Amino acid sequence: NAGVTQTPKFRVLKTGQSMTLLCAQDMNHEYMYWYRQDPGMGLRLIHYSVGEGTTAKGEVPDGYNVSRLKKQNFLLGLESAAPSQTSVYFCASRTPRTSGKNTGELFFGEGSRLTVL
Amino acid sequence: EDQVTQSPEALRLQEGESSSLNCSYTVSGLRGLFWYRQDPGKGPEFLFTLYSAGEEKEKERLKATLTKKESFLHITAPKPEDSATYLCAVITSSTLGRLYFGRGTQLTVWP
Secondary structure, rough: HHHHHEEEEEEEOOOOOOOOEEEEEEEOEEEEEEEEEEOOOOOEEEEEEEEOOOEEOOOOOOOOOEEOOOOOOOEEEEEOOOOHEEEEEEEEOOOOEEEEEEEEEEEEOOOOOEEOO | OOEEEEOOOOOEOOOOOEEEEEEEEEOOOOOEEEEEOOOOOOOOEEEEEEOOOOOEEEOEEEEEEEOOEEEEEEEEOOOHHHHHHEEEEEEOOOOOOOOEOOOEEEEEEEE
């Protein structure tokens, strides 16, 4: 049981290049999330998905696109990378409810460290 | 606008010196408050869920409490292995699909 797996773990891009981060979870969770973490800024939500085929914007969606074609996968794309997108990106998943209550137990991946030069 | 504020930003404790971390929130319709621990280079790890004022949860040296305006994470007799960044997050009635995080408190416990 791998949990949440992110690939790649490290990447260096030049300004203007594109790339895709892949997140895969094997826990059959409905909800999946992409966060970015910057020093002093905490975790900020980029995009999220509440089910296969659905996506929604979070706090900082500009410059990113996402897709959830399969329940277990959530892809984060950067079409034209900018230095401001240098960050650590975390994917997470969860089951929305347990015993009728919202469960906040997110399962996180190990992070993907992206540097844009 | 919903806000989650954690204090202090950083805390240094000597081993055995108990203290508390604070998470204050100004949100409409709180549906849950959550505490996470994050070690350097790792993803956050879930600790506790609190749903209503007066609720308390405990795990080893950690105890989380919730009031109508804030939550405290009490650390009793901490050890160096408790050193980490502690994050709180909320779900509200208007953001049911999303967790919003505070900026965290970086805790260092020295021997």
